[in-house]
Structures are given as C-alpha cells and as structure tokens.
Amino acid sequence: MEPAVLQFIELLAVIAAATFGVLLARRKGMDFVGVFSVACMTAFGGGTLRDLFLDRHPLFWIQHEHYPLIVFGLAAVTSLARRIPKLVERALYVPDALGLGLFSVVGTGYALESGTSWFIACLLGTITGTFGGVIGDVVCNEVPSLFRSAPLYATCSFLGCWVYLLLRSVVPQQILAISVGIVLIVLFRLAALYWNIRLPEFSPADVDDRRGP
Amino acid sequence: MEPAVLQFIELLAVIAAATFGVLLARRKGMDFVGVFSVACMTAFGGGTLRDLFLDRHPLFWIQHEHYPLIVFGLAAVTSLARRIPKLVERALYVPDALGLGLFSVVGTGYALESGTSWFIACLLGTITGTFGGVIGDVVCNEVPSLFRSAPLYATCSFLGCWVYLLLRSVVPQQILAISVGIVLIVLFRLAALYWNIRLPEFSPADVDDRRGP
Amino acid sequence: MEPAVLQFIELLAVIAAATFGVLLARRKGMDFVGVFSVACMTAFGGGTLRDLFLDRHPLFWIQHEHYPLIVFGLAAVTSLARRIPKLVERALYVPDALGLGLFSVVGTGYALESGTSWFIACLLGTITGTFGGVIGDVVCNEVPSLFRSAPLYATCSFLGCWVYLLLRSVVPQQILAISVGIVLIVLFRLAALYWNIRLPEFSPADVDDRRGP
Numbered sequence: 085m086e087p088a089v090l091q092f093i094e095l096l097a098v099i100a101a102a103t104f105g106v107l108l109a110r111r112k113g114m115d116f117v118g119v120f121s122v123a124c125m126t127a128f129g130g131g132t133l134r135d136l137f138l139d140r141h142p143l144f145w146i147q148h149e150h151y152p153l154i155v156f157g158l159a160a161v162t163s164l165a166r167r168i169p170k171l172v173e174r175a176l177y178v179p180d181a182l183g184l185g186l187f188s189v190v191g192t193g194y195a196l197e198s199g200t201s202w203f204i205a206c207l208l209g210t211i212t213g214t215f216g217g218v219i220g221d222v223v224c225n226e227v228p229s230l231f232r233s234a235p236l237y238a239t240c241s242f243l244g245c246w247v248y249l250l251l252r253s254v255v256p257q258q259i260l261a262i263s264v265g266i267v268l269i270v271l272f273r274l275a276a277l278y279w280n281i282r283l284p285e286f287s288p289a290d291v292d293d294r295r296g297p
Numbered sequence: 298m299e300p301a302v303l304q305f306i307e308l309l310a311v312i313a314a315a316t317f318g319v320l321l322a323r324r325k326g327m328d329f330v331g332v333f334s335v336a337c338m339t340a341f342g343g344g345t346l347r348d349l350f351l352d353r354h355p356l357f358w359i360q361h362e363h364y365p366l367i368v369f370g371l372a373a374v375t376s377l378a379r380r381i382p383k384l385v386e387r388a389l390y391v392p393d394a395l396g397l398g399l400f401s402v403v404g405t406g407y408a409l410e411s412g413t414s415w416f417i418a419c420l421l422g423t424i425t426g427t428f429g430g431v432i433g434d435v436v437c438n439e440v441p442s443l444f445r446s447a448p449l450y451a452t453c454s455f456l457g458c459w460v461y462l463l464l465r466s467v468v469p470q471q472i473l474a475i476s477v478g479i480v481l482i483v484l485f486r487l488a489a490l491y492w493n494i495r496l497p498e499f500s501p502a503d504v505d506d507r508r509g510p
Numbered sequence: 511m512e513p514a515v516l517q518f519i520e521l522l523a524v525i526a527a528a529t530f531g532v533l534l535a536r537r538k539g540m541d542f543v544g545v546f547s548v549a550c551m552t553a554f555g556g557g558t559l560r561d562l563f564l565d566r567h568p569l570f571w572i573q574h575e576h577y578p579l580i581v582f583g584l585a586a587v588t589s590l591a592r593r594i595p596k597l598v599e600r601a602l603y604v605p606d607a608l609g610l611g612l613f614s615v616v617g618t619g620y621a622l623e624s625g626t627s628w629f630i631a632c633l634l635g636t637i638t639g640t641f642g643g644v645i646g647d648v649v650c651n652e653v654p655s656l657f658r659s660a661p662l663y664a665t666c667s668f669l670g671c672w673v674y675l676l677l678r679s680v681v682p683q684q685i686l687a688i689s690v691g692i693v694l695i696v697l698f699r700l701a702a703l704y705w706n707i708r709l710p711e712f713s714p715a716d717v718d719d720r721r722g723p
Contacts, residue, residue, distance in 0.1 A: 114653075122657070143563055201362040204358075222435065225653045230330060231331025233327075237330075445541060496542050
C-alpha cells in the first residue's frame with residue numbers, strides 16, 4: 085500500500101515538523117510540556133484536521149502510534165541542548181519541503197476517495213500539509229506565519245495538489261502521479277525559498293481600522 | 298427541503314461572513330493565503346464546529362462545494378482593491394444579521410434532530426451562528442470581539458433560538474417557526490446595532506490579577 | 511457503572527474548571543457571553559478533544575446536558591459579584607486537582623477501550639485532564655499557562671495515567687485501579703503546588719530569534 089520510500093519520507097517529515105515546533109516553543113520560553121505539546125501540534129495538526137473533517141478514524145497519529153513516541157523522544161533529546169544552532173533550522177528546509185509534498189498529495193488523495201470535489205480535495209491536501217504550523221503559531225500566541233508574506237508555502241502545496249489530481253485522472257499508475265506531485269511541490273517550495281518568492285501582503289494602513297459600527 | 302429563499306439567504310450570509318474575514322485578515326497585513334483562510338474560517342467555522350460536535354458528515358462546506366469556491370473568488374476579487382471603503386463594512390450588517398438568524402435557527406434544528414436537549418440545541422445554534430468570527434479572531438491573535446462588550450450578537454441568536462424551539466413545538470408548519478425565528482433574530486440584532494445595546498463588561502481591575510498560587 | 515462518588519467528584523471538577531474560566535474571562539474584561547463561553551471551554555474543552563479524537567458521540571457535555579446548565583448558572587451567579595476574592599481561586603485548587611485526577615484516569619480508560627496503545631491512552635488522558643485550560647488561554651489570547659514553567663500539572667496527570675494502566679492490568683478490580691490513579695494524581699498535584707515543583711523552562715535568549723530563512 086505505502087511503498088517504503090513514502091514511509092521514509094513521512095518519518096523525515098514528522099521529525100522536521102516536530103523540530104520546528106520544538107524551536108517555536110523554546111523561543112516562547114516554554115517548559116518540556118509546552119515543547120512536546122507544540123511539537124505534536126506542528127507535526128500532527130494538519131493531518132488531524134483532515135481526519136476530523138473527513139471523519140477518518142482512527143486519527144493517523146493514533147494509528148501510527150510510534151509517531152507521538154518519536155516526537156516525545158525528539159522533545160526529550162533537544163531538551164538536553166542549551167542552545168539549538170541556527171544551522172539546524174536551515175537543514176530542516178529540505179525534509180520539511182518533502183513533508184509538505186507528501187502530506188499534501190496524500191491528503192488530497194484521501195479527500196478524493198471520501199467523495200469530495202477536486203477543489204475541496206486540493207484544499208484539504210493543503211490543510212494537511214500546512215495547518216500544523218498554523219495551529220502551533222496560534223497556540224504560541226503569534227499570527228500564523230503561513231498567512232503572512234513569506235516564501236511561498238501553501239501556494240506550492242495547492243498548485244502541486246492540482247497537478248497530482250490531473251495526472252491521477254490520466255495516468256493509470258497511482259505511484260507516478262503521487263511522485264510527480266511530491267517532486268513538483270518540493271522543487272517549487274525550494275525555489276520559493278531560494279529566490280525568496282512571496283505573495284504581496286496587504287498593508288494594514290490601507291484598511292479602515294475599526295470593526296465596530 | 299430547503300426553500301429557495303433560505304438558500305438565497307444562506308448564500309448572502311456566507312458572502313457577508315467571508316467579507317468580514319477578508320477585512321480582518323487585511324487589517325492584520327496578511328497575504329492572499331491568509332485572506333482566503335481567514336475568510337473560510339469566519340464563513341464556515343461555526344457550521345464546522347456544529348457538524349463536528351454533532352457528528353454530521355460530510356461537513357456542510359464539503360457538501361456544498363460551491364461555497365469555498367465562492368469565498369475563493371471573493372478573496373481574489375477583493376485582493377484587486379487597494380482599499381476597501383468603510384461603507385462596505387456597514388453595508389454588510391444586514392446580510393450578516395440575516396446569516397446570524399438563518400444559521401442559528403437551522404443549527405438549532407439540526408441539534409434537536411440529533412436528540413439533544415433544548416438548552417444544548419440553543420447553544421449549538423448560537424455556536425453555528427457566531428463562532429466563525431470567534432475562530433477568525435483567535436487565529437488573527439485578537440481577543441474574540443464576540444466575548445467583549447459590543448452590540449448584542451450571541452444574545453440575539455440565543456434568545457431567537459428559544460423562540461424558534463417554542464414555536465416549533467406548538468405550530469405544525471416548520472417553515473413558520475423557522476421564519477419567525479430568523480426574523481426575530483434579525484430585528485433584535487439590528488435594534489442592538491441601532492441603539493447600541495450591550496451587555497456590561499467586567500472591569501479587569503475588579504479581579505485579582507495573577508493566576509498562580 | 512459510575513459510582514456516586516465519581517459522579518460527585520466530576521460535578522466538583524466541572525464547577526472548579528468553569529470557575530477558573532470565569533476568572534480568566536473577567537480578567538480580560540469580557541461580558542457575560544465571554545464569561546460563559548470561556549467557562550464552557552475550560553470545563554469541557556479537554557473532554558471534547560478526547561471525544562472528537564476517539565470518535566465518541568454524543569460528546570460528554572451533550573450527553574450530560576445538565577453540565578452546560580450548571581456552568582450557565584455559575585456564570586450568571588458570579589456575574590452578580592463585582593469582585594471575586596483571591597481566596598476563591600485558592601479554594602479551587604483541591605477540587606481542580608480532583609478533577610485533574612478523575613478526568614485523566616477516565617480519559618485514559620476510554621482511550622484504551624477504543625484500542626489505542628498505552629502511550630496514546632496516557633496522552634489522551636492527559637489531554638482530557640488539562641487541555642480545557644489550554645483552549646481557554648488560547649481564546650483569551652494568552653500563551654497557555656500549562657506550557658510554561660508553573661507547578662507541575664500535566665506531568666502529574668501523565669504519570670498518574672501510567673500508574674493507572676499498570677494497576678489495571680494486574681488487579682482485577684477496575685475501581686481500585688481508578689481510585690489509586692486519581693489519589694496519586696491529586697497528591698502529586700497538591701505536592702507540586704505546596705513545594706512549588708516545576709520543570710525548568712527554556713530561556714528564549716538561548717534560541718536564535720528569527721524563523722525565516
């Protein structure tokens with residue numbers, strides 16, 4: 085069902101996403117409980133939303149029970165380090181991009197199998213790939229970085245999901261469509277990081293500033 | 298099942314709620330990803346909570362697959378505008394009140410059909426009508442405006458839900474109970490806006506200020 | 511199924527958790543809608559996450575329909591008080607610790623019955639016992655106090671859940687394992703409060719401070 089290479093990518097991706105959570109929680113001055121909790125949210129948040137929205141049970145981190153254990157170990161090991169070098173974060177960009185690709189494409193596939201429309205399937209794929217970070221940011225009391233002008237992330241996922249869906253409907257080999265989708269998302273994401281490609285952001289000053297009547 | 302007039306109100310309400318989300322996200326300086334995401338949250342957040350709490354699947358925005366598309370189009374079109382005039386927000390008060398009425402009453406009905414008590418049904422109706430804005434505010438790192446002293450909103454919904462339930466149990470025509478419930482909520486909300494009717498708020502100074510022991 | 515003593519503890523625990531929510535919402539200057547909503551989140555948030563994650567329906571506060579009513583009454587009664595003395599909060603530590611014990615152990619049991627691994631069961635037990643406060647804090651725009659260095663809370667719950675699981679597998683009487691688990695968590699929590707036992711927190715200064723590339 086799941087080739088070994090995809091399982092290996094998934095493992096890398098969980099570790100990368102969890103490590104981003106560890107870094108985020110440490111920046112906020114949390115203790116171990118916070119570090120482990122935020123790491124779980126960044127690693128499992130997107131997939132949990134997808135599973136709840138599509139009514140898929142057991143949730144993937146309940147089924148793959150070793151993932152929370154791995155995140156626990158990661159939080160414990162990193163706790164021993166007084167300082168995490170900046171280099172670690174940069175080294176995570178590649179596994180994180182792989183995870184973005186894998187989770188987006190797999191999430192899109194799950195959604196389609198549940199009978200959603202193509203547009204909804206791509207939305208749910210993108211949510212799977214990106215909303216762990218949104219939940220982590222919200223819980224850490226920050227405006228989600230996904231929603232601000234930064235190198236393209238959700239956009240890479242969303243466009244790659246469409247390519248995957250188109251391929252899936254024309255080529256008979258599932259694994260080919262999945263692979264091309266993932267590779268495209270990874271390349272697009274790394275290109276966005278390298279050339280610093282961003283969407284424009286709205287200037288708050290351009291909006292009238294009070295909500296009330 | 299759903300008369301055309303209710304479908305039309307629902308469409309108006311989704312557009313109004315999504316536009317509030319667009320304005321909120323722009324005030325926070327987000328990019329298109331943020332604007333679209335927050336617009337989806339304000340438009341679909343309340344209904345999603347209701348569906349998850351009551352275990353109703355597919356979620357209403359997965360079933361009505363054109364709604365996310367409409368919100369996507371709305372986010373795209375408003376992105377072309379450099380500035381959104383204050384007038385737009387004021388013009389949204391009427392469709393937003395209609396949406397408050399419709400979603401509250403319909404949510405209450407769904408809850409009751411799932412076998413909840415009347416009180417729970419009214420709570421779930423109010424959540425359906427109002428919690429999209431709460432989720433949008435939380436994700437945008439603001440204390441929910443629903444929870445602060447502002448012209449009555451949740452209160453209108455909650456009281457209207459009770460009237461709907463009472464009517465529903467005494468008059469045979471469903472559509473009559475629904476219509477009266479919606480109209481009452483709309484009138485109550487518009488009156489609260491016009492006369493600036495608010496609940497009193499608690500002064501933070503009246504509370505001892507630290508949680509720890 | 512549920513002996514009267516456990517039901518009584520549950521009632522106390524809901525009241526204690528809801529009162530913490532009332533205090534939190536008042537500190538943020540909310541109105542009655544906010545006070546009631548936040549009280550519901552702190553009282554029912556953890557159990558709701560557990561029920562959604564394990565696909566248990568109806569949710570426990572929909573099934574035990576008197577709990578939301580009790581919280582409503584509590585929010586109403588406390589609204590009459592202009593000022594809530596600091597003493598009230600201290601008096602809540604014991605019922606709150608009882609609730610932590612009860613909800614953690616019961617949540618662990620539910621998870622195990624759903625077929626999860628022991629580690630996942632303990633995680634879900636801890637979430638049940640502690641995440642109401644996390645949700646309340648997040649909605650009130652604060653970094654969750656559970657994740658910061660404070661007298662041990664989640665740690666007491668997590669360790670007590672393991673003891674419960676171990677006992678459960680060796681002693682035939684369910685109620686004995688449950689009771690020992692609860693008592694241990696309560697004693698551990700009160701000891702942590704009394705001797706101010708905390709986990710160390712990470713200093714934000716030890717982390718490189720920007721996330722972007």
